[in-house]
Amino acid sequence: MSADVLQINSIKVEFERFIAIQDFSMAIQSRQLLFLIGPNGAGKTTLLDVICGKVKPVSGEVVLNDTYNLVKYKEHQIVELGIGRKFQAPSVFEQLTVQENMEIALKQSRRLWRLLRTRRAKEEQETIADRLAQMSLYEKKQQQAKALSHGEKQWLEIAMVLALEPHLILLDEPVAGMSKGETEKTGQLLKDIATEKTVVVVEHDMHFVRSFADRVTVMHEGRMLCDGSVEEIQNNPIVQQVYLGQRRERMHAAG
Numbered sequence: 001m002s003a004d005v006l007q008i009n010s011i012k013v014e015f016e017r018f019i020a021i022q023d024f025s026m027a028i029q030s031r032q033l034l035f036l037i038g039p040n041g042a043g044k045t046t047l048l049d050v051i052c053g054k055v056k057p058v059s060g061e062v063v064l065n066d067t068y069n070l071v072k073y074k075e076h077q078i079v080e081l082g083i084g085r086k087f088q089a090p091s092v093f094e095q096l097t098v099q100e101n102m103e104i105a106l107k108q109s110r111r112l113w114r115l116l117r118t119r120r121a122k123e124e125q126e127t128i129a130d131r132l133a134q135m136s137l138y139e140k141k142q143q144q145a146k147a148l149s150h151g152e153k154q155w156l157e158i159a160m161v162l163a164l165e166p167h168l169i170l171l172d173e174p175v176a177g178m179s180k181g182e183t184e185k186t187g188q189l190l191k192d193i194a195t196e197k198t199v200v201v202v203e204h205d206m207h208f209v210r211s212f213a214d215r216v217t218v219m220h221e222g223r224m225l226c227d228g229s230v231e232e233i234q235n236n237p238i239v240q241q242v243y244l245g246q247r248r249e250r251m252h253a254a255g
């Protein structure tokens with residue numbers, strides 16, 4: 001068995017006649033914080049959509065733990081296999097408390113719903129408490145979600161994904177709209193999560209990527225441009241030429 005959690009092999013995605021992803025392959029190892037970067041329209045969100053089953057490729061495969069070709073599974077089955085997704089826009093229930101949002105997240109999981117029949121309510125509450133504490137929200141569990149800051153709502157959503165106990169978490173621009181302090185804290189939280197899970201983040205904020213990435217994959221026009229450490233990406237002439245261009249100076253200057 002390989003050390004890869006996920007192997008993406010030669011996927012191609014078409015929307016009507018437009019090819020959004022082409023001949024794309026990569027392997028994702030466990031317990032790392034991987035950032036997907038690239039210009040607008042590069043195919044980053046579509047790649048997350050393929051992994052979580054929202055979009056089906058016309059060819060290629062996405063293999064989880066050397067065993068499950070996710071292309072053949074439905075979205076809810078992929079959740080059951082341990083892949084969690086947080087979309088870009090916050091979608092917490094504003095009128096409900098932080099605690100109630102967590103309880104709903106647990107009940108929405110069919111996998112956990114089955115488990116809960118045999119699982120004691122006490123354990124469910126412990127899971128919720130642990131994840132809220134991890135995301136620094138435990139003290140706010142009785143507050144309505146609408147009273148949270150934008151950053152706290154994003155953390156609540158991440159806690160809701162974590163409560164489903166995924167092995168692989170997919171996040172789309174989690175720090176968009178956050179303050180500097182919230183962004184820094186989110187990076188630390190994601191680092192912490194990546195000590196026990198694999199975290200894949202689509203991101204445009206290069207300072208954030210530089211500060212926290214274990215590995216970076218660059219996409220361009222639906223293809224893999226390159227993949228490596230932050231330093232390797234920064235020094236790659238093709239990335240500088242095709243993607244970063246004039247932003248190179250800023251990228252080196254940041255941090």
Ligand SMILES: Nc1ncnc2c1ncn2[C@@H]1O[C@H](COP(=O)(O)OP(=O)(O)OP(=O)(O)O)[C@@H](O)[C@H]1O
Nearest residue numbers: 015016018020038039040041042043044045046047
């Ligand atoms: N449902 C769809 N139907 C048609 N075209 C789509 C659809 N979803 C995405 N696309 C197109 O596929 C390409 C890749 O889109 P995608 O959202 O994956 O890019 P991205 O790298 O995430 O971009 P951004 O950084 O702007 O979010 C774009 O040209 C987009 O317009």
